[in-house]
Every structure is written in structure tokens, then in C-alpha cells.
Amino acid sequence: MRRIFMLLAALIFLFGISGCGLRKQIIDDISLISATGFDAGEEGVIMGTITVPRFTKDQQTQTHVFKAESHTIQRNFVKIETQVQRPLAIGKIDVILFNEELASKGIKDIKDLFVRDPSVGSRVKMAVVEGSSNDVLTREYWDQDAGIYVSSMIEQGVDRGNLPDANIHIFTYALYSRGQDPYLPLLSVGEMVKANKVALFKEDRYVGKIPEHLVFAFKLLLGEVNGGEFSLREEEDYYAAIANVTVKRKIKMDRTQQQPKITIELNVESSLREFKGEDTKPKVVADLEKKFERTLTKQCEEIIKQLQELNVDPIGLGSFYRSKERNFNEKEWDAMYPDLEIKPKINVKIMEVGIRK
Amino acid sequence: MKLFRSKKDKWNKKVSKLMKQSKKMDDLQALLEACQESNDFFHYEHTFENDTLWISYYKSIVDADVLHKAVFPYLEKESLNSLEKVQSLIPVEKTIITSNVKDIEKNLLNGHMIIRLNDQEKKCLVVNAPVKKERSISPPEVEFSVVGPKEAFVESIDTNLNLLRVRLPIKELKVKEFTIGKLSKTKVAIIYIAGLTNEENVNTVKQRVKEVEIDQVIDSSYLTQIISDNPKSLFPQLLDTERPDRAAAVLAEGKVVVMVNGSPHVLIGPTNLTEFFGAFEDYFLNPILASAFRIIRFFAVIFSILVTPIYVAVLTYHYELIPSDLFGTLISSREVVPLPPILEAIILELTIELLREAGARLPTKVGQTIGIVGGIVIGTASVEAGLTSNVLLIIIALAALASFTTPVYQMGNTIRLIRFPFLILAYMFGMVGVVICFCFMLAHLLRLTSLGRPFLEPLYPPRLKDLKDSIIRFPFSWNTKRPIQLQTQDTVRYSKKKARKKKDIDE
Numbered sequence: 053m054r055r056i057f058m059l060l061a062a063l064i065f066l067f068g069i070s071g072c073g074l075r076k077q078i079i080d081d082i083s084l085i086s087a088t089g090f091d092a093g094e095e096g097v098i099m100g101t102i103t104v105p106r107f108t109k110d111q112q113t114q115t116h117v118f119k120a121e122s123h124t125i126q127r128n129f130v131k132i133e134t135q136v137q138r139p140l141a142i143g144k145i146d147v148i149l150f151n152e153e154l155a156s157k158g159i160k161d162i163k164d165l166f167v168r169d170p171s172v173g174s175r176v177k178m179a180v181v182e183g184s185s186n187d188v189l190t191r192e193y194w195d196q197d198a199g200i201y202v203s204s205m206i207e208q209g210v211d212r213g214n215l216p217d218a219n220i221h222i223f224t225y226a227l228y229s230r231g232q233d234p235y236l237p238l239l240s241v242g243e244m245v246k247a248n249k250v251a252l253f254k255e256d257r258y259v260g261k262i263p264e265h266l267v268f269a270f271k272l273l274l275g276e277v278n279g280g281e282f283s284l285r286e287e288e289d290y291y292a293a294i295a296n297v298t299v300k301r302k303i304k305m306d307r308t309q310q311q312p313k314i315t316i317e318l319n320v321e322s323s324l325r326e327f328k329g330e331d332t333k334p335k336v337v338a339d340l341e342k343k344f345e346r347t348l349t350k351q352c353e354e355i356i357k358q359l360q361e362l363n364v365d366p367i368g369l370g371s372f373y374r375s376k377e378r379n380f381n382e383k384e385w386d387a388m389y390p391d392l393e394i395k396p397k398i399n400v401k402i403m404e405v406g407i408r409k
Numbered sequence: 410m411k412l413f414r415s416k417k418d419k420w421n422k423k424v425s426k427l428m429k430q431s432k433k434m435d436d437l438q439a440l441l442e443a444c445q446e447s448n449d450f451f452h453y454e455h456t457f458e459n460d461t462l463w464i465s466y467y468k469s470i471v472d473a474d475v476l477h478k479a480v481f482p483y484l485e486k487e488s489l490n491s492l493e494k495v496q497s498l499i500p501v502e503k504t505i506i507t508s509n510v511k512d513i514e515k516n517l518l519n520g521h522m523i524i525r526l527n528d529q530e531k532k533c534l535v536v537n538a539p540v541k542k543e544r545s546i547s548p549p550e551v552e553f554s555v556v557g558p559k560e561a562f563v564e565s566i567d568t569n570l571n572l573l574r575v576r577l578p579i580k581e582l583k584v585k586e587f588t589i590g591k592l593s594k595t596k597v598a599i600i601y602i603a604g605l606t607n608e609e610n611v612n613t614v615k616q617r618v619k620e621v622e623i624d625q626v627i628d629s630s631y632l633t634q635i636i637s638d639n640p641k642s643l644f645p646q647l648l649d650t651e652r653p654d655r656a657a658a659v660l661a662e663g664k665v666v667v668m669v670n671g672s673p674h675v676l677i678g679p680t681n682l683t684e685f686f687g688a689f690e691d692y693f694l695n696p697i698l699a700s701a702f703r704i705i706r707f708f709a710v711i712f713s714i715l716v717t718p719i720y721v722a723v724l725t726y727h728y729e730l731i732p733s734d735l736f737g738t739l740i741s742s743r744e745v746v747p748l749p750p751i752l753e754a755i756i757l758e759l760t761i762e763l764l765r766e767a768g769a770r771l772p773t774k775v776g777q778t779i780g781i782v783g784g785i786v787i788g789t790a791s792v793e794a795g796l797t798s799n800v801l802l803i804i805i806a807l808a809a810l811a812s813f814t815t816p817v818y819q820m821g822n823t824i825r826l827i828r829f830p831f832l833i834l835a836y837m838f839g840m841v842g843v844v845i846c847f848c849f850m851l852a853h854l855l856r857l858t859s860l861g862r863p864f865l866e867p868l869y870p871p872r873l874k875d876l877k878d879s880i881i882r883f884p885f886s887w888n889t890k891r892p893i894q895l896q897t898q899d900t901v902r903y904s905k906k907k908a909r910k911k912k913d914i915d916e
Binding site: 084 | 837
């Protein structure tokens with residue numbers, strides 16, 4: 053009893069008198085950053101934008117946007133700190149945006165700042181913006197906070213749409229694993245902000261993008277589609293759409309030759325959602341499956357060609373090769389990769405056509 | 410040296426004075442004189458047709474009916490020349506003739522009357538005629554149950570023993586009575602089943618009860634505080650119950666029951682932590698239902714202790730832990746509150762404690778009004794005035810509600826108080842503080858014993874077999890052995906084979 057008392061007293065004195073208590077961060081006394089965006093300025097200057105949601109008593113949300121320019125990000129934060137009402141807190145940040153120009157210079161250093169901070173989660177989303185990230189964050193999203201809106205837009209695109217999953221952890225993993233390159237969602241900015249493309253990275257530098265119509269096939273190649281949708285249109289009057297797509301990916305490597313031959317087997321299962329054409333007899337469905345296979349194979353080949361031209365490997369084929377090859381050399385693989393024979397083999401199965409009568 | 414001597418002299422004087430006093434008390438005349446100083450002591454000569462008798466008793470504890478109906482009528486026409494004759498004439502059981510003054514004194518004060526042939530006589534006939542004024546058996550109020558027996562113990566130890574023996578009509582049920590309390594002379598009974606209960610446990614209780622040094626024992630809770638293994642602990646180490654069915658059930662498990670005259674609650678030991686979260690009603694329900702309710706109760710307790718400290722810790726230090734969707738709700742509710750979370754929490758906790766105290770001290774009907782006034786008026790008013798956030802109000806009300814789910818009142822009190830150190834440490838060190846406090850609590854619980862048996866028993870030391878009737882309750886056919894914690898002499902309750910056997914409809 054006495055010992056407990058002494059220990060408690062010691063603890064209180066230790067923390068109390070030395071003044072090194074924890075810093076209090078009471079939630080309504082801090083400015084929570086919901087999103088931050090970085091744009092390239094002139095002469096290596098980085099323009100930083102942050103959004104701070106303001107929750108009012110009637111459950112409405114306003115967005116306060118702050119902007120600063122500097123050579124370092126930390127300096128940007130310090131500059132912004134002079135403008136805000138309450139101290140900034142970065143722990144609940146949801147999304148980090150980069151514009152294309154900055155991303156093509158490399159984003160490793162900026163990303164590291166967030167990885168280093170233990171209060172930042174490892175599932176913070178990252179995305180590249182066509183144009184200016186400041187533009188994305190200063191827009192009005194009805195009564196929603198800009199940062200939260202963009203973050204949930206990307207999240208639902210990953211969950212239900214065709215966007216491949218990417219966050220700060222996946223990005224860092226791909227960046228540091230040998231024989232793999234990272235990718236990020238790419239936001240296109242027009243009348244609306246859309247999360248519909250994919251940015252490809254070589255190391256931490258943005259080098260190319262997958263256009264909107266190929267994003268689904270890209271996600272297929274990553275082998276992580278779970279409930280996506282895909283439509284096909286061959287002739288004027290013939291189109292079909294499949295939903296509830298799931299895929300099982302199998303990579304096969306033939307290493308009998310000097311250069312390995314890679315086959316990416318994709319077993320796609322789906323259900324027919326929309327179809328304009330004849331009645332869905334088994335024969336018609338089988339024919340439809342063939343048509344889907346043909347289109348997807350073509351798209352996949354197109355993507356692979358593009359990846360090889362850019363010499364980027366977001367699928368992680370190098371990583372797969374490394375698991376089979378004892379003497380893996382990243383440089384050799386990089387030299388070999390553009391000329392490899394990589395074939396997609398797609399097997400589409402329409403599991404159900406639904407009841408209409 | 411002189412100083413010592415003078416002290417010694419004083420001591421000797423005191424002793425001799427005491428000796429004199431006791432010598433005086435040996436004298437029956439002196440005793441009667443002392444008694445007569447009380448106005449409720451009757452000492453008079455009763456005249457019969459042929460003879461007279463001296464009768465003395467305390468009218469406040471003796472049933473005069475016995476005197477009028479069972480003594481006087483039988484003595485009317487006889488010649489009363491010896492006490493033996495009187496004894497043989499009156500039809501009252503267990504009368505004794507004695508001249509031992511100490512015995513006489515004890516009996517006089519325990520509802521006996523004495524009859525003597527004349528005032529100078531030293532021999533007395535002691536007749537047992539205690540007045541019986543006791544509450545009739547009523548339904549349990551603290552440990553209320555919807556189904557099951559509706560009897561509760563009362564204040565009289567004899568009635569209570571009756572309630573117990575009716576449920577266990579076996580000769581092995583032993584009752585050992587002791588008298589403790591210098592002034593109150595309270596009867597304390599230690600009850601156990603011989604040949605089943607571990608002798609060590611019985612002896613521990615006996616020894617502790619015998620060694621109790623106190624002037625008055627009003628209630629069994631006095632005894633809990635004195636004979637517990639660690640009386641300073643906030644956690645009760647002896648279970649108290651007002652249900653005779655529960656007492657009988659634990660006796661059959663091999664526990665020891667302590668009954669105190671004048672208390673409607675009996676004590677049960679050795680016990681363990683999980684037992685405090687089991688209501689006896691659990692045994693009246695299907696084991697699956699009972700297990701579910703016990704788990705709910707267990708979580709309710711953990712929730713009740715931890716939820717406010719975690720709220721304070723998270724809102725003060727760890728904003729990262731709050732889900733994004735909850736931010737709007739939390740911040741907008743706290744927007745207008747000028748106080749830091751800790752003050753807000755303490756104010757509300759204290760309000761709830763006030764309500765509880767006020768409700769407990771007031772008569773039932775007023776108490777209900779207080780509950781409504783406090784709960785609704787103060788609650789909504791303080792939120793509207795912007796003194797507290799409505800989220801915290803919900804949390805605290807839930808925590809208070811959850812703490813009421815403990816079936817044992819004593820444990821409920823412990824839970825009520827124990828969250829305050831958690832709260833303060835949560836404010837000082839955040840989650841780390843909560844963890845530190847929890848470690849202290851756990852270490853304390855680990856060190857606790859109940860009659861020398863580990864208090865945290867089925868959990869630590871882990872006894873898987875005892876877990877069958879702790880947080881969850883297995884069917885009766887599974888609990889065929891007595892708890893390992895009790896180290897009973899006879900470990901088997903009934904045959905597992907026969908209990909599990911499925912009987913055909915024809916049998």
C-alpha cells in the first residue's frame with residue numbers, strides 16, 4: 053500500500069515538477085488537417101495547401117483552406133501556422149495530393165515526412181492531380197469539407213469502382229521492394245474532379261498514366277478486382293456490361309529460355325448486368341464471354357506494352373521473378389523487362405444472366 | 410525507576426479493583442441489585458394459594474405469556490417446598506437449576522426468567538421464555554429475481570437457520586455458534602457441510618471469528634470488514650447474500666457460510682471475482698441465456714469502469730483514434746463547452762453520484778422523483794447551457810447504468826468508486842495512464858485472497874474446469890465436480906455418467 057502510494061507520488065512529481073507532461077491536444081482546440089496538396093512552383097519552390105474542416109454546432113461543415121510557398125514542407129507548415137486560429141494537427145490527415153509536375157520530380161522526400169510522423173496513419177491516401185492540387189482543394193463540394201470529400205471519393209472508387217487500391221503504405225512497399233514500381237490514382241480536373249485514371253511511377257517519379265478506359269483492365273492485371281464493372285461496345289448496336297466482377301490471377305513463368313516468358317492468367321467471374329442484343333441463350337452467353345475475353349486481352353496487351361515502353365512494373369512481375377530466381381539482379385531485370393514476352397490469358401465466365409421474365 | 414514503580418502500583422490497584430468488582434458480581438444478591446437499577450427488570454414475590462415464589466426477569470425480553478399460561482396455572486394449588494418440585498411441575502422445556510451466578514446473569518440477559526423459593530436463596534430455577542419479535546420472511550429486495558424462490562433472510566438467526574436447514578435436510582450440515590462483541594454479545598453461526606467442505610477453510614473462518622475484538626456487531630458487514638483477508642481493499646472478498654437458496658447452493662459447493670444474528674445478509678467464502686458478476690437467477694435460466702447475460706454483465710462492468718477514462722484520454726491526447734465519421738458529432742457537441750474533457754467528465758460523474766446518493770437516502774417515492782428530476786432536467790439543462798457535451802452525457806449515463814448490472818451491491822459500490830483514479834490518470838497521461846491504472850488494479854486483484862484462496866481464481870491461477878461456472882455457465886450435467894478453488898474433501902457432486910445419460914421415454 054505504502055509502496056503504491058510512493059510510486060504514484062513519484063510519478064506525479066516526475067511528470068509534474070519537471071513540466072514534461074504530455075502535450076494536450078483537445079480535439080476542439082486544434083485545427084485538424086483533412087487533406088494537403090503540393091504543387092510545383094518556380095525554381096523548386098513547393099506550394100502547399102491544407103484544408104481544415106470546421107464542424108459547426110448545427111452539424112454543418114465548412115472548409116478553411118490555407119496556402120503557403122516555400123522550399124521545404126515543414127517551412128510551409130510553419131508559415132500556415134501563423135495564419136490559423138488553433139494549432140495544426142496532422143494526425144487525422146486523409147489524403148495527400150501532388151500535381152503532375154511535382155510528382156514527376158519525385159515525391160519520396162515529401163512522402164517520408166508523413167511516414168516518419170507516428171501520428172499519421174499508414175492508410176492515408178495519396179493521389180496525383182492533373183493540373184493543380186490547390187484547385188482541387190479550394191473547390192466547393194456542396195456542404196462537405198474538400199479533404200474529406202476527395203478522400204471518400206477515392207475510397208469508394210477503390211471499393212466499388214475500377215480504381216486500384218493505393219495508400220501511403222502500399223506506395224512505400226512498392227517503392228522499396230525490388231522488382232516493383234508504385235502507382236497512384238490520378239485525379240482529372242475538369243468541371244468536376246474525377247478519380248478515374250492511374251499514375252505510373254518509376255521509383256518515386258511520375259512517368260506516365262493509364263487512361264480512363266484502360267483502368268479496369270489495369271486493375272484486373274493487379275489481380276485485385278472485387279465487384280467492379282466493365283462495359284463493352286463492339287459495333288453500333290451491340291453492347292453489354294458485366295458487374296460483380298471478381299478475378300483470380302495466376303502468373304506463370306516459363307524459364308526454359310534465356311529470357312523468361314510470362315503468362316498472366318486471369319480468371320474473371322461476373323454476372324451480366326446490361327445487354328443489348330439477342331436473347332441470352334447459353335450459346336449467346338458463350339459468344340459474349342468470347343467477346344469480353346477478346347476486348348480485355350486487347351486492353352491488357354495495350355497496357356503491358358505501355359508499361360514495357362515506360363519500363364515500369366506496377367504489377368510486380370520483377371518481384372515475382374525474384375521469388376523464383378536465386379541470383380536476382382535488379383539492374384539486369386530492368387534491362388530485360390522492356391523486351392520480355394508477357395502475355396495475358398483471360399478467361400471470362402458469366403455466372404448468371406439474371407431473370408427477366 | 411520511580412516512574413516505573415508508580416506505573417506498576419497504579420496497575421496493581423486497577424487489578425485489585427477489578428477483582429473486587431468481579432467478586433461482587435459473583436454474588437447473586439449483587440447481581441439482582443444491579444439489575445434492579447433498570448426499570449424494565451421485574452423482581453417480585455408472587456403469592457400462590459399455599460406458597461410464595463420469587464420471580465425475576467427483564468420484562469422487555471421475556472414473554473410474560475409463558476409465565477401466565479405455562480408456569481402459574483400449574484403451581485397454583487401445589488405446595489412448593491423445593492425447586493426440583495417446581496421444575497417438575499411446569500411444562501417448559503430445558504429448565505435448569507443452578508447457583509452459578511455467571512450462568513444466571515447470561516440467561517437473564519438472554520430472555521430467561523429465574524424462580525427462587527425465597528429472596529435469600531442462592532439456587533435458581535432458570536426458565537426459558539424469550540419474547541419473539543421478528544420480521545416475517547419477505548421477498549428479496551437487493552437480489553431480486555423474477556423466477557425462483559421468493560424468500561429472503563430476516564434479522565433473526567433462528568429463522569435464517571431454519572430457512573437454510575429446510576433446504577439442506579442432512580445431518581452433515583453443521584452449525585457452530587460463537588458469541589462476539591463485548592457489548593452486543595452477537596450470535597455468529599458458522600455453517601458448513603462436514604465431510605465435504607475443506608476443514609482448512611472452516612478453521613480459518615472459526616479462528617478469525619473467534620479472534621474478533623469489537624464491542625458491537627450490528628450487521629454482517631461489520632464482520633466482512635474485520636475478517637476479510639485484506640480489509641483495506643476496495644474489493645469485497647466475502648460475498649454477501651440475502652437469498653437462502655444461494656446460501657444453500659454454495660454450501661453444497663463446499664463453501665462456508667457465516668451468519669450474524671440481527672443481519673439479513675449472510676457471508677460466503679471463499680469466493681472469487683467472477684462470482685460477484687453472477688446473479689443467482691442465472692441458475693434458473695437456460696445455460697445459454699445465463700451465459701449470455703453473464704457476458705453482458707461482465708462487459709458492462711468493464712465498460713462502466715473504462716469508458717469515461719477512455720473518452721477523456723482520447724479527447725485530450727489521442728485525437729487520431731477517433732474515426733473520421735465521428736469527428737463532426739464529437740467536435741460540434743464540444744464546440745460550446747468551455748471546460749476541458751476532464752472537468753466536464755468529473756462534473757457529470759459527480760452529478761450522477763449525487764443523484765445516486767440522494768436517491769438512496771430518500772424514501773422510495775421521493776427517490777424516484779429525484780431520479781427523474783436529476784436525469785432529465787439537470788441532464789438536458791447542462792447540455793443546453795453548454796456545460797457538458799451531449800455525447801459525454803450519454804456515455805456517463807450508460808456507464809452508470811452499466812454499473813447497476815452487477816448483482817452484488819458491494820461490488821457495485823467498488824465499481825462506482827474505482828473509475829475516479831482511472832479518470833485522473835487518463836487526464837494526466839492519456840491511454841498510458843489508463844493502462845498504468847489497470848496494471849495497478851490487476852496486480853492488486855492478483856494479490857487478493859479470499860480466506861487464503863486466490864481471488865482471481867479461474868482466471869489466474871488458470872483453472873479451466875472452474876471456468877465452467879464463472880463467466881459462462883455450462884449446463885448442470887457438465888458441472889459435476891465441485892470448484893477446484895475450494896479444495897473440497899469430496900470433489901464429486903454427482904455422477905457425470907448418470908447425469909449425461911439420455912433417458913428413453915419408456916424408462
